[in-house]
Every structure is written in structure tokens, then in C-alpha cells.
Amino acid sequence: MLIGCGRISGAHLAALSGLENEIRLVATVDSDTAAAERAAAPFAALALTDVAQALALPQVDAVLIASPNALHGPQSLAALQAGKHVLVEKPLAESGMEARALATEAERRGLVLAAGHTYRHNAAVATLIDRMPEWGPLRAVEVSSCVFWDGPQAPWWAERTAEEGLILSLFAPHSLDFVQLVMGQDDPLRVQVEAARWQMGWQGEDEAMILLGYPGRRMASVHISYNQRRVFDRKVLHFAHGVAEIVDGEILKWNGEVLVAPPAGVLIEPTAMGGRKLGHFFAQQLREFAAAVRREPHRCPTGKDAARLIDLIDRVKAAARATSADAVDPPLGG
Ligand SMILES: NC(=O)c1ccc[n+]([C@@H]2O[C@H](COP(=O)([O-])OP(=O)(O)OC[C@H]3O[C@@H](n4cnc5c(N)ncnc54)[C@H](O)[C@@H]3O)[C@@H](O)[C@H]2O)c1
Incomplete structure (x- = not known):
């Protein structure tokens, strides 16, 4: 599931093609309905505006968060609390204290919390x-x-x-x-x-x-x-x-x-x-995240x-x- 369907979401969505065997986009979420619908359409995914409703979808294993920076911490926490693995765009959170609390939550629940440092x-x-x-x-x-x-x-x-x-x-x-x-x-x-x-x-x-x-x-x-x-x-x-x-x-x-x-x-x-051209960075990042979720070796910072x-x-x-x-x-x- 993708939360935040703005500028950078296009790079993440483009990276999904070729990864169909590993990742299926189930839903997109944006406070702007039209943005969620535009992102969802090519994947026949659900387009939603409410994060809590989206996080309740049982068929979602993992969430990619590409919303504005100030939302990364709260939305990552909500996703972890809903039992989802998280890949969140940089920065992971707005403060070290908030980021450490997320890491603790992920560890406690046995979930992957990965930060999107695309350029590695x-x-x-x-x-x-x-x-x-x-x-x-x-x-x-x-x-x-x-x-x-x-x-x-x-x-x-x-x-x-x-x-x-x-x-x-x-x-x-x-x-x-x-x-x-x-x-x-x-x-x-x-x-x-x-x-x-x-x-x-x-x-x-x-x-x-x-x-x-x-x-x-x-x-x-x-x-x-x-x-x-x-x-x-x-x-x-x-x-x-x-x-x-x-x-x-x-x-x-x-x-x-x-x-x-x-x-x-x-x-x-x-x-x-x-x-x-930056598409290969985003594709490799998604591949590495999928490997992390499968508990295989990966290069995501987590x-x-x-x-x-x-x-x-x-x-x-x-x-x-x-x-x-x-x-x-x-x-x-x-
Ligand atoms: N890895 C990279 O190279 C890279 C490049 C650009 C941006 N980013 C990061 O990606 C994130 C998004 O940046 P952007 O440039 O795409 O911003 P943007 O403003 O274009 O997109 C953010 C989207 O989130 C939506 N949104 C706002 N509030 C929301 C809410 N409460 N729930 C759901 N959706 C909500 C907005 O409507 C918008 O569509 C930022 O954190 C930025 O740092 C990373």
C-alpha cells in the first residue's frame, strides 16, 4: 500500500513494474482523492483517503510512506501498530526521539522499519x-x-x-x-x-x-x-x-x-x-525492502x-x- 501520492510517488509506482512477482499494490491513500485515484488506476488498486481505514485492510502486508516529512513519524507508527512492515521516505521521522520510538515499536512487533535512502x-x-x-x-x-x-x-x-x-x-x-x-x-x-x-x-x-x-x-x-x-x-x-x-x-x-x-x-x-535517470534506484530499493520483509540479506537501513x-x-x-x-x-x- 502507498500512502502519499504526490511528486515522488511516481518514481515508486514506476519501480513496481517488473516487480509484479514480489509486490502487488493493493491500495493507495492520499488526502486528495484525485491523487489517490490517479495512482491506483493503472494497478486496479483501491483508492482511499483515510489512513486508518486503509491500514485495516488485512491483505496489506507492507506500507510505503511518501507523504510530507511531518507525517512520516505518526503514519509509520500507525502502520506498525496495525502490524504492517514499513518503508518510509527519508527522513524516517522529524526527531531522533520519534525515530527511536518507531525502531523500538518495529523491533517489539518483529516488523521491518526501513528508511528510503534511495541513493545507496x-x-x-x-x-x-x-x-x-x-x-x-x-x-x-x-x-x-x-x-x-x-x-x-x-x-x-x-x-x-x-x-x-x-x-x-x-x-x-x-x-x-x-x-x-x-x-x-x-x-x-x-x-x-x-x-x-x-x-x-x-x-x-x-x-x-x-x-x-x-x-x-x-x-x-x-x-x-x-x-x-x-x-x-x-x-x-x-x-x-x-x-x-x-x-x-x-x-x-x-x-x-x-x-x-x-x-x-x-x-x-x-x-x-x-x-x-533515477528509476533503477527506486526499483532496487523496493527489491531490497521486499528482501528485508522476507528476512533475506538486504541493503536498506532499518x-x-x-x-x-x-x-x-x-x-x-x-x-x-x-x-x-x-x-x-x-x-x-x-
Ligand atoms: N528519495 C528521494 O529521492 C525523494 C525525492 C523527493 C521526495 N522525497 C520524500 O518523499 C516525501 C514526499 O515528497 P513529495 O515531493 O512527493 O511531496 P508531495 O507534497 O508532492 O506529495 C505528498 C503527498 O502526500 C499527500 N498527503 C498530505 N497529507 C496527507 C495525509 N494526511 N494522508 C495521506 N496523504 C497525504 C499530499 O496530498 C501529496 O499528494 C517527502 O518526505 C520527501 O522528503 C524523497
């Missing part, structure tokens, strides 16, 4: 993770993920307060999930952040630099932006034996040699918004591990407010 589900990231033990100790990671959004892409982006955060809530989860993935079980000892707002259409920060100090003198930097018209997406990892890079989310290089490249037609114009990321985002937001409130709050142009 491709060959470049999977190969990096599998190969990195050969490359010696990791010292440092640099992530740059800079895109351009000309104002809010959904009304709720504009409604988020500076306190609730914009890019630190909506986009940082992708980059920080990658950092957490390569850093393993350790959480950072120190978190430093600069954040700024360049655009007027929203209240929260739209550009940030995050510096993380990990145990063992390892470190990570993350630069995220909604203000870069020339899309820039690069991850650089410094190991004892050399440098690994993931360029445009798809090309994995080890000391300059290309280890993984995407099939033709995926990187159409990677420096333009919409210039990359339970307490997924909640750990939200604790980190809490720390990042607090650091941003402490250092950069004057760069976010005041109206620009004065």
Missing part, C-alpha cells in the same frame, strides 16, 4: 561498500551534493519553519546516510555546521556545510545546496591505499580507474536538473540504524542553529 541502492555504492575493506583504513570522506530548486517543489516546503529546517531535513539525509554507511557503527564525536538561506520562497536554510569528526581521527565533510544550477554530485573517500570516488552517483573510480559505470542512457546530462541517522540530523540542525541563525532567519536583500 545502486551498483557504485554497493561495490564501494563491498570493496572498501581491501583499500586500507578510511581517513576522510568529502561529499558534495549541489542541485537547483527554484523555490518550493511542494507547498509544505515553504511552510517548514527555520527551526524545523529545510535542506538539512530534506536533502542532508541522503549525504549523511552515505557518510554513516561508510563510517560503520560509529557516530561522530564532533559536529560543526555552517548554514545559509539564499532564496526567499522558504524559511529554512538552503545551503549547508557540515564537518564531522569520527573516532579514530576519521573525518567527513558534506556540502549540500539547492542553489547550484550546474548540478554537482561527487563523493571522495581517502583510504590508506588511495582515493575512491563516486561521480554523478553512478561512476565508481579507484585511483582513477573506473570500476563501475552505469548502462548507457542513465547519465543523460548529469550537470542538469533531471539529467539523470530500525535503530535508520533512527541513528535522525539523531545525527538533530545534532546537525542544533549546530546549524547555534552557528548560523543570523544567516538563515533575516529576510534577504535588506
Whole structure:
């Protein structure tokens, strides 16, 4: 069942084709009837507006939640309490405390609670993770993920307060999930952040630099932006034996040699918004989630591990407010 039939739901629904043997869409739910009906029609699924009514459907085993961020926590909790496995779009919840409560609920009920960190589900990231033990100790990671959004892409982006955060809530989860993935079980000892707002259409920060100090003198930097018209997406990892890079989310290089490249037609114009095909990420994510539900090996962040990321985002937001409130709050142009 799908809850939230807006912008990103199209990518999830498209990913279902080809997975008919594993996943059948039973129902769609949206507070907007027309949106629920549009999403349901190609699958001959039920279209509903009431989450509680939908969660009572006995034929539903699992729920994909793609509603606005503030609903992730409450809707995930309701789904778990109804005995359903949950895949929830990032961020898992709005606070670490809420995320940890969800993880506890899932564990108590023996259900899968997975967070939708879409960008870990491709060959470049999977190969990096599998190969990195050969490359010696990791010292440092640099992530740059800079895109351009000309104002809010959904009304709720504009409604988020500076306190609730914009890019630190909506986009940082992708980059920080990658950092957490390569850093393993350790959480950072120190978190430093600069954040700024360049655009007027929203209240929260739209550009940030995050510096993380990990145990063992390892470190990570993350630069995220909604203000870069020339899309820039690069991850650089410094190991004892050399440098690994993931360029445009798809090309994995080890000391300059290309280890993984995407099939033709995926990187159409990677420096333009919409210039990359992303469908395979969403399809692989659904496959991994189905494997998690079947208790098979998978690469989804789940339970307490997924909640750990939200604790980190809490720390990042607090650091941003402490250092950069004057760069976010005041109206620009004065
Ligand atoms: N993984 C990714 O790369 C990625 C990309 C974009 C968005 N997202 C995430 O997906 C989520 C949705 O983003 P979006 O851009 O599609 O937003 P959106 O506003 O376009 O879609 C949200 C949908 O939820 C519906 N909705 C609102 N309140 C509801 C309720 N109470 N019950 C049921 N439905 C309700 C809205 O009517 C809307 O159709 C966000 O959490 C966002 O962070 C993830």
C-alpha cells in the first residue's frame, strides 16, 4: 500500500513494474482523492483517503510512506501498530526521539522499519561498500551534493519553519546516510555546521556545510545546496591505499580507474536538473525492502540504524542553529 501520492510517488509506482512477482499494490491513500485515484488506476488498486481505514485492510502486508516529512513519524507508527512492515521516505521521522520510538515499536512487533535512502541502492555504492575493506583504513570522506530548486517543489516546503529546517531535513539525509554507511557503527564525536538561506520562497536554510569528526581521527565533510544550477554530485573517500570516488552517483573510480559505470542512457546530462535517470534506484530499493520483509540479506537501513541517522540530523540542525541563525532567519536583500 502507498500512502502519499504526490511528486515522488511516481518514481515508486514506476519501480513496481517488473516487480509484479514480489509486490502487488493493493491500495493507495492520499488526502486528495484525485491523487489517490490517479495512482491506483493503472494497478486496479483501491483508492482511499483515510489512513486508518486503509491500514485495516488485512491483505496489506507492507506500507510505503511518501507523504510530507511531518507525517512520516505518526503514519509509520500507525502502520506498525496495525502490524504492517514499513518503508518510509527519508527522513524516517522529524526527531531522533520519534525515530527511536518507531525502531523500538518495529523491533517489539518483529516488523521491518526501513528508511528510503534511495541513493545507496545502486551498483557504485554497493561495490564501494563491498570493496572498501581491501583499500586500507578510511581517513576522510568529502561529499558534495549541489542541485537547483527554484523555490518550493511542494507547498509544505515553504511552510517548514527555520527551526524545523529545510535542506538539512530534506536533502542532508541522503549525504549523511552515505557518510554513516561508510563510517560503520560509529557516530561522530564532533559536529560543526555552517548554514545559509539564499532564496526567499522558504524559511529554512538552503545551503549547508557540515564537518564531522569520527573516532579514530576519521573525518567527513558534506556540502549540500539547492542553489547550484550546474548540478554537482561527487563523493571522495581517502583510504590508506588511495582515493575512491563516486561521480554523478553512478561512476565508481579507484585511483582513477573506473570500476563501475552505469548502462548507457542513465547519465543523460548529469550537470542538469533531471539529467539523470533515477528509476533503477527506486526499483532496487523496493527489491531490497521486499528482501528485508522476507528476512533475506538486504541493503536498506532499518530500525535503530535508520533512527541513528535522525539523531545525527538533530545534532546537525542544533549546530546549524547555534552557528548560523543570523544567516538563515533575516529576510534577504535588506
Ligand atoms: N528519495 C528521494 O529521492 C525523494 C525525492 C523527493 C521526495 N522525497 C520524500 O518523499 C516525501 C514526499 O515528497 P513529495 O515531493 O512527493 O511531496 P508531495 O507534497 O508532492 O506529495 C505528498 C503527498 O502526500 C499527500 N498527503 C498530505 N497529507 C496527507 C495525509 N494526511 N494522508 C495521506 N496523504 C497525504 C499530499 O496530498 C501529496 O499528494 C517527502 O518526505 C520527501 O522528503 C524523497
